[in-house]
Amino acid sequence: MFTPRFYFHIRNDLTADDEEGVELADETAAKEHxxxxxxxxxxxxxxxxxxxxxxxxxxxxxxxxxxxxxxTFREAFTITN
Structure with missing residues (x-):
């Protein structure tokens, strides 16, 4: 069975491209990662x-x-009082 590979490229003060990627079940798992x-x-x-x-x-x-x-980093967490 084929397991898709996803690549996670960081775009912050520097640009870091993911050359190896990670095998994950689907796009939902990629979002969690x-x-x-x-x-x-x-x-x-x-x-x-x-x-x-x-x-x-x-x-x-x-x-x-x-x-x-x-x-975006903004989407990664919630700020509460």
Whole structure:
């Protein structure tokens, strides 16, 4: 059975293209993976710099290098009072 591969390209202060990708069941799993990655990057940015740019993003592409999802850091969490 074929398992699709998704690539998670980071677009923040630097551009980092994912050359290896990750095999995941489907686009829903890819979105969850992107959410986890974005949350980790947000935490690292806050820890290292004391700030985060919520417009930074992860672009997810499939095996054919077609974009299937763009997830901004803003979409990765909810801020409450």
């Amino acid at each position: 992107a959410l986890e990655g974005a949350r980790s990057l947000v935490c690292a940015s806050i820890h290292e710099h004391g700030s985060v740019n919520l417009d930074h993003r992860i672009e997810v592409t499939n095996d054919q290098h077609q974009r299937v999802l763009t997830l």
